[in-house]
Amino acid sequence: MLYDLNIPWSPSTTDSQLLQTLTLSASLGYGAVALNTTLTQAPSGQQGAPFPKLSHDSSTKLPRILHRATLVFDDPAASNFSLPALVRIYDILAVRPLSDKAFQNACLTFDTPIISMDLTQNLGFYFRPKPCMAAVSRGVRFEICYSQALAADARGRAQFIANATGLIRATRGRGIMISSEARNALTVRAPADVVNLLDVWGLGREKGMEGLGSVPRSVVVNEGVKRTGFRGVVDVVQALDAPPTKEKKEGQPGQSSNKKDKKQKRKNGEETQNQSKKMKLVSRDADTAKK
Amino acid sequence: MVRVKERYLLVNIIYPPEDSRAGNSSKPNLIVQHQPTTENLTPGILVRALKAQVASLFGDYGAGCLESDLSVKYLSLATSTVIIRCSRDHYQMLWSALTFMDRVPTKDGTGRPCIFRVVRVSGTIRKAEEEAIRQAKQRLIEAKEASSQTPSSLAPREPSHPDVILDAMDGSDDESMHDADD
Numbered sequence: 001m002l003y004d005l006n007i008p009w010s011p012s013t014t015d016s017q018l019l020q021t022l023t024l025s026a027s028l029g030y031g032a033v034a035l036n037t038t039l040t041q042a043p044s045g046q047q048g049a050p051f052p053k054l055s056h057d058s059s060t061k062l063p064r065i066l067h068r069a070t071l072v073f074d075d076p077a078a079s080n081f082s083l084p085a086l087v088r089i090y091d092i093l094a095v096r097p098l099s100d101k102a103f104q105n106a107c108l109t110f111d112t113p114i115i116s117m118d119l120t121q122n123l124g125f126y127f128r129p130k131p132c133m134a135a136v137s138r139g140v141r142f143e144i145c146y147s148q149a150l151a152a153d154a155r156g157r158a159q160f161i162a163n164a165t166g167l168i169r170a171t172r173g174r175g176i177m178i179s180s181e182a183r184n185a186l187t188v189r190a191p192a193d194v195v196n197l198l199d200v201w202g203l204g205r206e207k208g209m210e211g212l213g214s215v216p217r218s219v220v221v222n223e224g225v226k227r228t229g230f231r232g233v234v235d236v237v238q239a240l241d242a243p244p245t246k247e248k249k250e251g252q253p254g255q256s257s258n259k260k261d262k263k264q265k266r267k268n269g270e271e272t273q274n275q276s277k278k279m280k281l282v283s284r285d286a287d288t289a290k291k
Numbered sequence: 292m293v294r295v296k297e298r299y300l301l302v303n304i305i306y307p308p309e310d311s312r313a314g315n316s317s318k319p320n321l322i323v324q325h326q327p328t329t330e331n332l333t334p335g336i337l338v339r340a341l342k343a344q345v346a347s348l349f350g351d352y353g354a355g356c357l358e359s360d361l362s363v364k365y366l367s368l369a370t371s372t373v374i375i376r377c378s379r380d381h382y383q384m385l386w387s388a389l390t391f392m393d394r395v396p397t398k399d400g401t402g403r404p405c406i407f408r409v410v411r412v413s414g415t416i417r418k419a420e421e422e423a424i425r426q427a428k429q430r431l432i433e434a435k436e437a438s439s440q441t442p443s444s445l446a447p448r449e450p451s452h453p454d455v456i457l458d459a460m461d462g463s464d465d466e467s468m469h470d471a472d473d
Contacts, residue, residue: 023308023320028408061320150391154347185307186393190408193390200387 001031002191003216005068005092006145006179009035015052020185026063028190034066034092066220068092070116074099083111092223100125107135113219116143119163120156127170136175141215142167145181146194161201168202176203177219178211296379299364299419301411302389304328304371307404321437325430328371330395330402334363340396344388356381364416370427374419382412
């Protein structure tokens, strides 16, 4: 299955626009998408995810929909977010650091699985291999959103390519996740087209396919386990009904049970022989006593 | 004698689904996406647009690479299908240029917004043609199903696209690619 973990949503997005994007991405072959909302500060009060419930007639096929929040922060500690509260609301969390310090912190300490950057901007810092590789080995994935480049002007495109190649160089293509960030239906592209585009920019074809398939899948599954599993480590995948105990005893390997039966039979037979002998002896004794 | 090695890209023009609120969404999605191209699109216009796009993405180098060997072999407006030929070494440039195009190229630049989707890369035009026919047939069947479907009898349809991706990825099953290498 192919994933596109970034379909941006904001309160100004209408349902029909969103539905357009989703139906197109379903027909292009994506199996699961994540609606993404961008948070610059912690949401006030207890509330659920803001995404609309999409009503559609059953003839249109939609991908599986996940909820994601991207936290934008500038100061390295990101002190204005409380992660546990957000974890309860959203399926996936991502961060968008805006400064070098914040980026380092996101790579090395922050407990979110995705680092997503606006690559069309001049970031003001380079992607250095050390923190990037540390992030990848920690399980954090970098996101490249191709439709940023499609929608940008020539300058933004150049900046995007510079940043993307820099990121690919720093991580050697490992742990890179590809998603669209498509603000309308026209900036979604078919998976093969996207893979080719990133191949031109230096991410190999194999890695590109991984970036659409197994990498985002691992993110989704890990996040799911974190939320539903026991201490974020063990997940109950499927609970079988308690088996009826009698059947299980009977259902044990047939040969051994047969052997046991035989033994028991033999034992019983011996006992009866012994008993009959004893009985004979007893009766003989009784006869002699009578005589 | 060394042959000139080529690639044929089979491209579909895909239109975004209708705004469900604005119009009556009576047409099935599949038919809307693969609707005929009504613009006055000719091979010449398409080639010129592609060259302009390649030049804007890859500069003079890209324009030079695709200058001589780029041609539109087949253009069907009714099915919105195109087969484009280019040289094997530079087909990725052409492909990414196609990815970056976002509307139907016309003379006055008033084409509708659309997506160019490459569905097959092959070494011979025959394979590209076969694939085009196969997909057209499949689409016909799907469209019939979609139009006859009532919501109650909605069966989970097999996803038809993932195999297409792999198809476009490896062209190694084409026999011409083997003899192209020797």
